[in-house]
Amino acid sequence: MSLDRSLQLKLLEYMAAKYPYHWDFYNDFPEGSENYEAALRNLYYLMQHELVEKKSLTLSNYNGTGFNLIIHLPTISQKGMDFLADDGGLSAILGVVTIKFEADTLRTILERRINQAEATPEHKQSMIDGIRELPAESIKHLTMKLLDEGLDNLPNAIVLIGTYLGLS
Incomplete structure (x- = not known):
């Protein structure tokens, strides 16, 4: 299964609407549970890029063959909010590099x-x-x-x- 940019954007937008709280994925995801694996993969990808909080995913209890990754408390991070902002958010302001020559x-x-x-x-x-x-x-x-x-x-x-x- 490949990554889906439009799904990533939807996930970020849903979480942004609930910011700073977590988003109730199980009750508010209109694509339904049939797309759970796609959402999980894309949320994991967003987490690796620090656009969502690490608490968004968790490992389930050991089931005899290993642990399962599950969607837990999907929460957008400040980097995710700045990513969605038209102006780049505070990251664009705070990330300015000033070069000074004496x-x-x-x-x-x-x-x-x-x-x-x-x-x-x-x-x-x-x-x-x-x-x-x-x-x-x-x-x-x-x-x-x-x-x-x-x-x-x-x-x-x-x-x-x-x-x-x-x-x-």
């Missing part, structure tokens, strides 16, 4: 690039001296200008971005 780090990067350029040593040194004298806000502004200019002049920028994202 002015000194940017200066070092710029100085290294200047030293690699084809120019006279005197010209390189005067540029490095100028970079070292710039205040932090000017370094930030210069870096943004260089980034914009670099992207504008990189003929395959979109292709490169797509490749990095696995979209090409």
Whole structure:
């Protein structure tokens, strides 16, 4: 039996309607008990992805041949609620990664690039001296200008971005 995306969505939506409480699967599942195995498999899959609480499934008593997995207290998790949210929920806000470059780090990067350029040593040194004298806000502004200019002049920028994202 394969996983069923539409069934997974239904299960999550039923649980979301009861959030933060568990959903009464046995009384409120309109697909009926004939689809119990499909629901069990898909709920287990959702649990592995932490979209539902672990208490949603439990092992039954030993029946002589082993334990059975049963639907117990199906409850959507915060990750499940965020998954259903159009905006990604709080996970989208809390999961934001901020990258900060200190002015000194940017200066070092710029100085290294200047030293690699084809120019006279005197010209390189005067540029490095100028970079070292710039205040932090000017370094930030210069870096943004260089980034914009670099992207504008990189003929395959979109292709490169797509490749990095696995979209090409």
